[in-house]
Amino acid sequence: MSVLKTTTYDPPRTDGFVFSPENKAKADAYRTRYPEDRQASAVLWLLYLAQEQNGGWLSSDAIEYVAAELDMAPIRVHEVATFYTMFNLRPVGRYLVQVCRTTSCWMRGSDAITKACLEEAGTGALGEVSEDGVFSVVEVECLGACCNAPMFQVNDRDYFEDLTPESARAVMAKLRAGEEVKPGSQSGRAGSEPQEGAKTLLHLAESPAPAGDGA
């Protein structure tokens, strides 16, 4: 019988980790939100700051630094960091491309988007960092942009929507070249209106609203 072999959990180490002065100040500000004896509640904030500073991923050192900051046992912070999928425990590329694969996106062709992204990034598999260190591509569950499926998110921040394999490649090519790209729909529609133009409330477009009908 073949088995799924999980490896021993042991995130890579870096040569120590300390907050930059700015992040230290931010961390201290976050900590003031919690009572003196409930400082551990700030763990997610601090981990997120640490991930940002560490180039998008958390090393063992960063996790244990956060533990020491909050006076928690290291294992408790490891538990938190491994529970949430938005903490990366392996190095990632400069641009982390998270392709949504949940129902709406999948029905609209997310498999093809993933394939195109992997090819454009030049990495063999999901989660790997491209050789030039620019990209890593992963699949994630619903990012809540179902009206504009399929889509991907870059670096926890920018949504690129209404993708086709071609437009996905184009976005990534621009990112690689360092050119400016506009987040949002890549098919040109505004917001999440229907793709072939408006279908309802058409009378509003034809006749201006009667005066005095301020909603």
Added chain:
Amino acid sequence: MPKLTIDDKEIEVPAGVTVLQACEMAGAEIPRFCYHERLSVAGNCRMCLVELERAPKPIASCAMPVSEGMVIRTDSEMIKKARNGVMEFLLINHPLDCPICDQGGECDLQDQAMAYGFDHSRFEENKRAVTEKYMGPLIKTIMTRCIHCTRCVRFATEVAGVEDIGLVNRGEHAEITTLERAIDSELSGNLVDVCPVGALTSAPYQFAARPWELRKTLSIDVMDAVGSNIRVDARGRHVMRVLPRLHEGVNEEWIADKTRHACDGLARQRLDRPYVRGADGRLKAASWDEAFSAVASRLKGLEGKKIAAIAGDLCDAESMLALKDLMSDLGSPNLDCRQDGAKVGEGPRASYLFNTSIAGIERADAVLLVGSNPRWEAPMVNARIRKRFLQTGMPVGVIGESVDLTYQTQYLGAGPETLKELAEGRHPFAEVLEKAAHPMLILGSGALARADGPAILALARALAEKTGMIKAATDDEPAWNGFNVLQRVASRVAGLDLGFLPGEGGRATEDILSAVESGEIEVVYLLGADEFDTARLSKAFVIYQGHHGDAGAQAADVILPGAAYTEKNGTYVNTEGRVQLGRLAAFPPGEAREDWTILRALSAVLGKALPYDNLGMLRQSLVERFPVFAAIDQIEPAAWEPFGTEGAVDSAPFALPIANYYMTDPISRSSETMARCTEALGKGAVKATGTDG
């Protein structure tokens, strides 16, 4: 008190209990894996589902508090199906390796799969496998068997007080890990007991025996003065393992690692036949007759005061009484059971007992530790203090070396000076004690082994009286005695109770040793005594009666092989003054004999036959002369009478008596497992505390 109906049976239960507990009270058996009555509730195994009337789906009974008028069913068709389903899920990733699993035969999962599971699996996909984790030398892990109940995580965090184990990742990828560090706790062996499956098993015991092959004997532990209740599992003559047995007053259901794992030392370095030192200075194997006649010829015509006896740390009360009687027949007043030279024992019983009692710690609301590291001297006592600390956050002051006790402590000072300040009310912590309703003081045995021991005892007593640690019973409160001496060796309290102490004009341990050096004492009888510099005995004729070839046997001229604690029926008194009976689990090896029979036989050879022919007569004599031994497993509160000698105290800081928790007596020193623990946890090297203070 809420009333509820469980399987058509009406029952009234205390408010605040869970449905699972209520079901147990009603006599309904509820299967469970993650629920453990001494740990917090996790509610993640879902095995304890029961049907609650008007609830849309089965409820996890371990996490549901009872409320008035609940109608519960534990035997319906729906519950049968639910348990079936949960069991099937639990077994999806559980390997079918019971035949090679050490837990086999005493496995909750195995038993419950038989009782509540399907007879086959419908799961055809790949099972997962998980790599083993390192948890130290005592625990073997086979993590593929883990069902993620998190009992081990909760035990380590809550009871042991070491946050070393956790559950990382989630869902299909969840795994228990220690981040490859050994668990730095004296209670880690209990993880094996709390694990309901074969994921954590005892490493020293791996592949050694099956539970149904073992003869189980209920006995008492002697590795420290707590007197943990144990079950000794033996096969033939070999003790295979030691397990805890429930005693709410002493060890609850845990035991310390030394108690559990030092038992492999019982098979090594044993004295299994008598030896006599020949003219060439070498020990030669001899028969019992030869050994006895060597002793008899040396004692012939010798004045009583030239003979001395020292009893060791693992002795039972019976053998100490027999030796005491023999010595008094020989006319010797020189006997002592305090090898470490503790200056305590001549006074009333309250001066050397843990008067609060171990269960009594759960009433305390302030603690002062003086020259003691309970984590090593009595791990079960430390676990109780931690339990109480978690309940109340009570202040714990420490005088002496500051060590990690697994709970928060306030360091007050290093030596007797601080104790004096407290007793005179000049220290802020004195106020904390005074304000507490049930303050307690724990005086370590190390603090009493100093030359100024009597003065320290007097100081501690003064502090106890001043801060209201001694309270008589009132209408709503039972009596409270917060003065405690934490003994660390199993034989001590029994020895003091039966007066194994210098008689009139007699000498104590240190005096005996110097008298040997000056030639005033010519014969020394060591009853399992190894914990002092036996080289100082080189001028004397040394008779060593004991079970291990340790320091005492090295120095001996005649060796009489005795029985270890698992090999004899003996009476022990723990630090609280609780009399408990140890029982024979396996016979002593070779020609070794139960200790009191050796003394009885020797007394006959010496022409001073002791007046008891069997253990019953000996015990009767013991009880008649020392009535405290009659109350088996009961605590008689000791009367509060004056003790201690006021005097000047030395300013030297208190030193802790144990340098290496894992090796404190002949049995643990012979144990391979304890040697591995010493190596892995670096107790000897890193945290040396015994003599460097």
